Amino acid sequence: MKRTIxxxxxxxxxxxxxxxxxxxxxxxxxxxxxxxxxxxxEDNKKIIDVHFDLEGKISGISDNLSQEDxxxxxxxxQSILIDGQVEKIGQSICFSHxxxxxxxx
Numbered sequence: 001m002k003r004t005i006x007x008x009x010x011x012x013x014x015x016x017x018x019x020x021x022x023x024x025x026x027x028x029x030x031x032x033x034x035x036x037x038x039x040x041x042e043d044n045k046k047i048i049d050v051h052f053d054l055e056g057k058i059s060g061i062s063d064n065l066s067q068e069d070x071x072x073x074x075x076x077x078q079s080i081l082i083d084g085q086v087e088k089i090g091q092s093i094c095f096s097h098x099x100x101x102x103x104x105x
Contacts, residue, residue, distance in 0.1 A: 001062065001063055001064065001065070002060070002061075002062045003061050003062070003063065003070075004060075004061075005058060005060070005061065007061075007070075007074075008061060008074065008077065009074065009077055009078060009081075009082060010058060012082060013077070013081045013082065015056075015057065015058055017081055018058070018077070018081070019037070019039075019050065021073075021076060021077055021080060021081065022039040022048055022050070022073075023039060025039070025046075025073055025076065026039040026040050026041050026046055026048065027041060027042065028040050028041065028042060032049070034052075035051060035052045035053070035054070035059075036049055036050070036051050036052070037049070037050045037052070038050075046063075046064065046065055046069060047063060047064045048061065048062075048063040048065065049061065049062045049063065
């Protein structure tokens with residue numbers, strides 16, 4: 001089934017985080033082409049094809065998941081990557097041989 005990026009809640013998460021969730025969900029991944037990666041279970045009962053544009057951004061997703069499996073995966077994405085997010089401020093102390101006047105990331 002062809003699903004949109006919004007179906008998977010990809011608006012607020014990084015591609016790498018999403019792909020890691022797919023790998024833990026299916027346990028196997030295969031590079032099909034330069035613009036397509038397949039995630040699948042060992043028995044190939046669950047297949048998720050992720051399509052990328054030439055810049056490496058996810059452009060589409062197709063799968064053979066039942067609605068029940070899709071809902072389970074969507075809940076996993078929601079609970080791991082979206083729910084409970086809070087803004088945090090961090091600080092790093094770095095050393096340099098060159099003089100640095102200031103930096104903000």
